[in-house]
Amino acid sequence: MKRFLLIPLxxxxxxxxxxxxxxxxxxxxxxxxxxxxxxxxxxVIGHEVGEWHVTHDKLEFYMRTLAxxxxxxxxxxxxxxxxxRPILLLTVTSPNNHQKLEKIRMDHIALSENGxxxxxxxxxxxxxxxxxxxxxxxxxxxxxxxxxxxxxxxxQGPEIEALLNxxxxxxxxxxxxxxxxxxxxxxxxxxxxxxxxxNNEREYHEVWPGxxxxxxxxxxxxxxxxxxxxxxxxxIRTFHKWxxxxxxxxxxxxxxxxxxxxxxxxxxxxxxxxKINQELTAEIGTYHxxxxxxxxxxxxxxxxxxxxxxxxxxxxxxxxxxxGILFExxxxxxxxxxxxxxxxxxxxxxxxxxxxxxxxIEAAKEMRPKIxxxxxxxxxxxxxxxxxxxxxxxxxxxxxxxxKTWHFAExxxxxxxxxxxxxxxxxxxxxxxxxxxxxxxxxxxxxxRLIQAMFEKRTTFTDSLFYDISAWTFPLAFNxxxxxxxxxxxxxxxxxxxxxxxxxxxxxxxxxxxFEWHExxxxxxxxxxxxxxxxxxxxxxxxxxxxxxxxxxxxxxPVQNQKLNGEELYQFLDKVxxxxxxxxxxxxxxxxxxxxxxxxxxxPVKKQKVAIIVGDGIRSYDAGEIWHLxxxxxxxxxxxxxxxxxxxxxxxxxxxxxxxxxxxxxxLSESDAKKLKNWVxxxxxxxxxxxxxxxxxxNELMKLEFKKDTLVAKNISFEEKRDFNGAQVTGxxxxxxxxDRSHPINFGYKNNKLALFRNTNIYIEPxxxxxxxxxxxxxxxxxxxxxxxENLDLIKNSVPFQVQRMGKGRVIAFTDNTNFRAFWxxxxxxxxNAIFFGGMM
Numbered sequence: 034m035k036r037f038l039l040i041p042l043x044x045x046x047x048x049x050x051x052x053x054x055x056x057x058x059x060x061x062x063x064x065x066x067x068x069x070x071x072x073x074x075x076x077v078i079g080h081e082v083g084e085w086h087v088t089h090d091k092l093e094f095y096m097r098t099l100a101x102x103x104x105x106x107x108x109x110x111x112x113x114x115x116x117x118r119p120i121l122l123l124t125v126t127s128p129n130n131h132q133k134l135e136k137i138r139m140d141h142i143a144l145s146e147n148g149x150x151x152x153x154x155x156x157x158x159x160x161x162x163x164x165x166x167x168x169x170x171x172x173x174x175x176x177x178x179x180x181x182x183x184x185x186x187x188x189q190g191p192e193i194e195a196l197l198n199x200x201x202x203x204x205x206x207x208x209x210x211x212x213x214x215x216x217x218x219x220x221x222x223x224x225x226x227x228x229x230x231x232n233n234e235r236e237y238h239e240v241w242p243g244x245x246x247x248x249x250x251x252x253x254x255x256x257x258x259x260x261x262x263x264x265x266x267x268x269i270r271t272f273h274k275w276x277x278x279x280x281x282x283x284x285x286x287x288x289x290x291x292x293x294x295x296x297x298x299x300x301x302x303x304x305x306x307x308k309i310n311q312e313l314t315a316e317i318g319t320y321h322x323x324x325x326x327x328x329x330x331x332x333x334x335x336x337x338x339x340x341x342x343x344x345x346x347x348x349x350x351x352x353x354x355x356x357g358i359l360f361e362x363x364x365x366x367x368x369x370x371x372x373x374x375x376x377x378x379x380x381x382x383x384x385x386x387x388x389x390x391x392x393x394i395e396a397a398k399e400m401r402p403k404i405x406x407x408x409x410x411x412x413x414x415x416x417x418x419x420x421x422x423x424x425x426x427x428x429x430x431x432x433x434x435x436x437k438t439w440h441f442a443e444x445x446x447x448x449x450x451x452x453x454x455x456x457x458x459x460x461x462x463x464x465x466x467x468x469x470x471x472x473x474x475x476x477x478x479x480x481x482r483l484i485q486a487m488f489e490k491r492t493t494f495t496d497s498l499f500y501d502i503s504a505w506t507f508p509l510a511f512n513x514x515x516x517x518x519x520x521x522x523x524x525x526x527x528x529x530x531x532x533x534x535x536x537x538x539x540x541x542x543x544x545x546x547x548f549e550w551h552e553x554x555x556x557x558x559x560x561x562x563x564x565x566x567x568x569x570x571x572x573x574x575x576x577x578x579x580x581x582x583x584x585x586x587x588x589x590x591p592v593q594n595q596k597l598n599g600e601e602l603y604q605f606l607d608k609v610x611x612x613x614x615x616x617x618x619x620x621x622x623x624x625x626x627x628x629x630x631x632x633x634x635x636x637p638v639k640k641q642k643v644a645i646i647v648g649d650g651i652r653s654y655d656a657g658e659i660w661h662l663x664x665x666x667x668x669x670x671x672x673x674x675x676x677x678x679x680x681x682x683x684x685x686x687x688x689x690x691x692x693x694x695x696x697x698x699x700x701l702s703e704s705d706a707k708k709l710k711n712w713v714x715x716x717x718x719x720x721x722x723x724x725x726x727x728x729x730x731x732n733e734l735m736k737l738e739f740k741k742d743t744l745v746a747k748n749i750s751f752e753e754k755r756d757f758n759g760a761q762v763t764g765x766x767x768x769x770x771x772x773d774r775s776h777p778i779n780f781g782y783k784n785n786k787l788a789l790f791r792n793t794n795i796y797i798e799p800x801x802x803x804x805x806x807x808x809x810x811x812x813x814x815x816x817x818x819x820x821x822x823e824n825l826d827l828i829k830n831s832v833p834f835q836v837q838r839m840g841k842g843r844v845i846a847f848t849d850n851t852n853f854r855a856f857w858x859x860x861x862x863x864x865x866n867a868i869f870f871g872g873m874m
Contacts, residue, residue, distance in 0.1 A: 057073055071187035074180065074183060086216065086217040086220040088221075089213050092175060092207055093121060096123060105185065114263055116214075121207070123205075127197040130158065130198065138275060141158075141275065145408065147416065149413065150409070154406060157405055159201075159397050161201070162202075162203040163394075165205065168245045170243055171362075172220070172285075173364070173365075173386045174285075177383045177386035178390075182206065184387075184391070200397060201275075219236075219244060220239075223367070236367040241650075250654060251855065254284075254345055257349035258343050259444060261854070269448070276354065278397070279355065279404065281389075282357065283389075283390070285361065286363060288370055293333055293337060293361035296335055297337070298339045317358065317393070320396035323392070324391065325385065328384065328385075352482055353480065354407075354480075365377045418481055424476055426518040426524060427474045433551035434551050434552050435469065436552055437512070437513060437553040441507060441511045444487075451528075456468070456522075456525035464514040487506075488515070502766070512858070512860065514784075538619060544620055545630055546620070548587070548588050550571075550586030551783060552613075552615045558610065564640055567595055567605070568591065568595060570588070570635035571638050572585065573636060573873070577626040577627055578625040578626075579621075581618070590602075639872075641868050644674050645671055651696075652695060667865070679708075689871065692728070694722050713839045714839055714842060719845065720867050720871075723848065726847070735844050742794075761794070763824055765790065766791060766792075767817045770789055773806075776804075777870035787860070789810075789860060794824055800832070810831050810833065811829075
């Protein structure tokens with residue numbers, strides 16, 4: 034039964050006056066006075082809230098001005114975005130609390146520790162984290178933050194003073210500074226003097242990639258758990274530093290929608306979230322309902338959105354003893370736009386966000402002891418849970434890849450999860466764990482549920498619909514071995530100082546240098562080597578030399594006939610190894626057990642020049658993940674060619690071109706396909722991802738046979754149609770594939786099985802020749818997440834990878850996203866193998 038009804042008091046369009054003769058009073062409560070010494074937004078940034086879209090530089094300037102003017106506000110810069118913008122945090126509380134802020138914080142953290150029962154909740158302030166506009170083109174939140182920050186600084190009277198005495202507000206005025214700036218530029222530069230609400234107006238159709246994402250086109254609202262981006266890392270530090278009681282996340286949705294607040298769909302809550310969490314969320318929701326009723330705004334709850342994926346801002350808090358709340362406001366996407374609910378103005382959207390920011394702190398004040406008690410009980414129950422668990426620890430690692438293991442441990446460290454060194458090399462469940470390349474995570478620590486959420490594999494669900502992915506098992510994402518332990522016998526000392534990895538060359542050689550391809554950053558090293566004109570070769574077979582075994586894909590750099598002399602080459606390789614965090618071994622002979630170093634089974638590796646097709650029609654998320662991988666991980670140049678001028682671009686300089694997945698049919702034409710075909714025939718390697726595979730087939734760049742479902746709806750009513758179709762969506766699950774490690778696409782993988790993330794229903798039939806199926810899903814492929822029975826049958830024994838020759842070149846197809854959200858470290862190397870070794874396939 035719904036807790037909140039849609040209340041059709043007035044249409045949104047009744048407030049069109051809000052855009053005319055606009056002033057701050059439109060947003061603010063009028064039953065109190067405001068301190069005239071506190072500057073209004075207009076006095077500082079030159080325009081009224083909602084008159085223009087605030088740019089991030091103006092937002093920053095106003096927040097700094099407020100902090101200087103008010104003894105209720107302090108401000109800090111927690112770092113920089115990729116584009117160099119500050120990641121600000123305002124701390125808002127009473128002047129008296131500011132004098133003892135660190136004591137308040139320490140007492141609050143103590144609420145989650147042993148001995149918390151002795152703390153007096155009646156005297157303890159509640160901590161509320163309020164964040165705005167993590168999607169840059171959902172700007173009403175950040176713009177509401179201008180009026181909200183002014184209210185917190187300027188409102189006067191015993192009510193606001195009592196509230197600030199009982200509360201510490203952590204205000205994040207812009208979760209996404211780069212995206213907000215990009216969208217504000219678009220909306221403002223397309224604004225007319227005579228506002229035009231026509232949906233076809235250019236103002237409401239921003240150009241690709243839009244302002245939703247950050248610099249590398251990431252959806253940062255999915256990065257709370259992986260924490261791969263600087264903005265995420267800043268807010269996660271703040272979260273764990275304070276452990277807030279309530280966290281709010283202000284978003285926007287489609288223009289024809291009204292206003293949503295949580296709780297979401299009752300059947301789509303992650304099982305690790307306590308039931309009382311949702312009950313408290315619903316109680317807080319009654320405050321939002323009353324506030325929105327008062328201003329006549331339509332709203333809804335308990336439908337459309339869920340609380341399942343812990344990587345979202347409104348769900349991550351729920352596994353940490355906090356209450357996460359999502360707000361979604363129907364978006365004007367500019368300054369005023371036609372909607373099913375009448376004219377939707379930008380100021381009206383801002384007012385709803387402002388109103389629910391106020392109702393949040395009202396609820397926090399009134400429910401303070403109850404919510405503080407919930408947090409104390411949450412952590413108390415987890416201590417008992419961890420102690421009772423049969424699994425005492427989890428060990429994870431990769432005996433051949435220290436960097437990948439390190440990055441997994443880095444995420445644990447950012448979340449305050451304790452882990453230990455592995456005491457000794459050990460084999461468990463047939464998996465070899467190497468000291469120095471493995472870590473042990475005890476379950477009996479502060480938040481074992483967060484650990485469980487990161488490590489668990491789940492394949493049964495109460496609902497078949499998901500707002501986001503249904504699986505994110507971290508050891509599978511990183512492709513590391515892991516095992517559950519019944520004791521801490523294999524645990525060494527706790528890792529107290531988590532330090533960077535080291536690399537280098539062990540000594541100088543006058544013959545050759547070798548490094549296996551297993552380490553995560555080997556592509557960075559190989560790219561540096563080939564870009565500096567140094568000859569390198571790759572081994573197509575294993576061998577043993579000077580007592581050490583070398584696997585498929587080992588890179589050999591001979592000393593003779595290089596442009597650098599022996600000492601210069603040693604110094605250069607040592608620098609590359611240190612920067613790439615890998616170990617390079619010097620050898621003094623080419624005589625091996627297996628292929629000798631002069632064998633024709635060593636193929637030369639050429640310098641690569643890679644391009645990616647971007648622009649209108651291409652999925653910016655997928656393109657951005659690839660750009661981020663090249664630019665930030667492997668230090669490789671990647672030329673972004675827009676579809677708008679692709680037909681005029683000279684492709685002859687590129688060795689590889691990547692086509693990410695596209696919306697619909699994308700934007701590449703038949704003439705573009707012909708151009709690519711000629712380029713491949715001349716020797717290029719074309720790499721297509723996800724539905725680009727179907728485009729390759731349609732345009733005769735590949736010959737593929739797809740497995741198709743024959744599902745027919747039987748006994749399904751019209752009302753059930755949406756859920757029936759939704760249940761066939763594979764929104765994000767993890768599947769097992771077997772690997773032929775001798776194939777160049779699998780160089781650098783030590784196991785015969787690989788976990789792949791999949792969020793498509795594209796299934797390729799295997800090639801008739803088994804050696805052309807180096808990656809193939811198993812008979813029982815589901816590792817974690819949801820897939821319908823029909824699609825599970827289709828994925829069995831299908832192939833997520835194919836490569837075919839065309840003239841002198843190659844066309845490569847991946848049905849799955851190997852670079853998902855920057856934390857799928859385990860399959861990043863597949864793309865690098867396609868680039869460096871594609872010509873061998």
